[in-house]
Amino acid sequence: MVNTKTANIEDYLAWRGDLSFREGPFNPVDNLIFSVFAYLPLDGFVPPEPGRQGPTAADVAREFAKLDARAMKVRGFSERMARHISFFRQAAETRRFAGVRLSGFQNRFDKDEETQFAAVSFSLEDGSHYIAFRGTDSTVVGWKEDFNMSFMTPVPAQRLAAAYLERAAQKLHGKLRIGGHSKGGNLAVYGAVCSSWWTRRRILGVYNNDGPGFDKATIAKDGFRALQGRLYAYVPQSSIIGMLLEHSETYTIVQSTQKGIAQHDPYSWTLRGPAFVCVDTVTDTSRFIDTTIKEWLGSLPPEERRKFIDALFDILEATDITSFSELSTNWFQRARAMADAISNLDEESRTMLMKTLGLLFDTIKTNLKLLVPFGENTGNR
Incomplete structure (x- = not known):
């Protein structure tokens, strides 16, 4: 049964x-x-x-x-x-x-x-x-x-x-x-x-x-x-x-x-x-992530989103992976390849990448209040 x-x-x-x-x-x-x-x-x-x-x-x-x-x-x-x-x-x-x-x-x-x-x-x-x-x-x-x-x-x-x-x-x-x-x-x-x-x-x-x-x-x-x-x-x-x-x-x-x-x-x-x-409701973590991502994306013009995503995936592709499951293999070599890819970015792209990530971290800090301090709301009835 x-x-x-x-x-x-x-x-x-x-x-x-x-x-x-x-x-x-x-x-x-x-x-x-x-x-x-x-x-x-x-x-x-x-x-x-x-x-x-x-x-x-x-x-x-x-x-x-x-x-x-x-x-x-x-x-x-x-x-x-x-x-x-x-x-x-x-x-x-x-x-x-x-x-x-x-x-x-x-x-x-x-x-x-x-x-x-x-x-x-x-x-x-x-x-x-x-x-x-x-x-x-x-x-x-x-x-x-x-x-x-x-x-x-x-x-x-x-x-x-x-x-x-x-x-x-x-x-x-x-x-x-x-x-x-x-x-x-x-x-x-x-x-x-x-x-x-x-x-x-x-x-x-x-x-x-x-x-x-x-x-x-x-x-x-x-x-x-x-x-x-x-x-x-x-x-x-x-x-x-x-x-x-x-x-x-x-x-x-x-x-x-x-x-x-x-x-x-x-x-x-x-x-x-x-x-x-x-x-009845999604968890506090779900609301936190939802609000953070929407506010972060809202602070970036579409062209800046495109440049950031292109740069991020260029770094991933530098590791020669075709699937995310491959990241767990040869981790040291892949991490080194990503570090090299970041250092090889032109100054404008590297500045844009760091600035965009900085905006994300600032948004995360602002929205931390959405998480309850003594245990997450699980959304159960």
């Missing part, structure tokens, strides 16, 4: 997996599950064109079952990816998800264009579709694109998301839901608000699962007003990523079994039945 006090999406499969989508209507937990599926390495398993004739989840799971530990290592799968695959295979054994059809898998990574994008469409037996956008992976390019959102809209992945949604809507008949986790949630919202009237009227809901928001100019778009009541945001109680930038939608705060930034992990979100376990 599932312990509902600490149940997560893996437990949900045991609790809800025997009900089809006709018997148990789509709910917010299903949304999070499809968002997690967007992280799967579906290249070669799912056709790139959206449509109803793609393989079922059970079909794809059988292909994953053929990958032994050695094959996964050759493909470069991380421990996190192995967990996603295991979770998907469990889901594909349930009545609820086995017959879901996958199509339209697109995966684009371009270092020169600073683009990391992936999306996939799921067709449910009730005639509706869930279009899922992948969140940020561990690559430096993926994170650089996220940082670029602080001074640029749209970034390449947002443009790709809008084009993908419109194409999928042309090919898939029926009602649509759009969502994603982390950056994927941001892409889902951007694609939906930029969609045509014909596409927008078919949208049942847009789900941003702990993904960043937008600048105020983007939120002023007509699409945001047109989708009011159909935009849903979910963040854990110590959210950091999901509190970045501005949100037009009211967010639901979900209880997590983890602490701090680790709450970004969707497997840590707790649920009871077909609903998340919610709390």
Whole structure:
């Protein structure tokens, strides 16, 4: 029997997996599950064109079952990816998800264009579709694109998301839901608000699962007003990523079994039945980080944000890493490479970098009052 006090999406499969989508209507937990599926390495398993004739989840799971530990290592799968695959295979054994059809898998990574994008469409037996956008992976390019959102809209992945949604809507008949986790949630919202009237009227809901928001100019778009009541945001109680930038939608705060930034992990979100376990407010740390970053960014003109981010990632790239997971290896050599990169910056860039970091530290000191002195508010009821 599932312990509902600490149940997560893996437990949900045991609790809800025997009900089809006709018997148990789509709910917010299903949304999070499809968002997690967007992280799967579906290249070669799912056709790139959206449509109803793609393989079922059970079909794809059988292909994953053929990958032994050695094959996964050759493909470069991380421990996190192995967990996603295991979770998907469990889901594909349930009545609820086995017959879901996958199509339209697109995966684009371009270092020169600073683009990391992936999306996939799921067709449910009730005639509706869930279009899922992948969140940020561990690559430096993926994170650089996220940082670029602080001074640029749209970034390449947002443009790709809008084009993908419109194409999928042309090919898939029926009602649509759009969502994603982390950056994927941001892409889902951007694609939906930029969609045509014909596409927008078919949208049942847009789900941003702990993904960043937008600048105020983007939120002023007509699409945001047109989708009011159909935009849903979910963040854990110590959210950091999901509190970045501005949100037009009211967010639901979900209880997590983890602490701090680790709450970004969707497997840590707790649920009871077909609903998340919610709390009243985010933690003091979450509010502190949110206020600090917004005030800091507000003190920097967009061009200065761009220069700072470019300089910061130039320093990281001097270590020859392609993924943040590589920072933990050869740490001494990488730290030395970063120090050399800083010293090799021209005087203007180095001055700008130090000044910007100084502004950040000043903002942190100003906002320390947001943290309670004798233990943090955890956000629990």
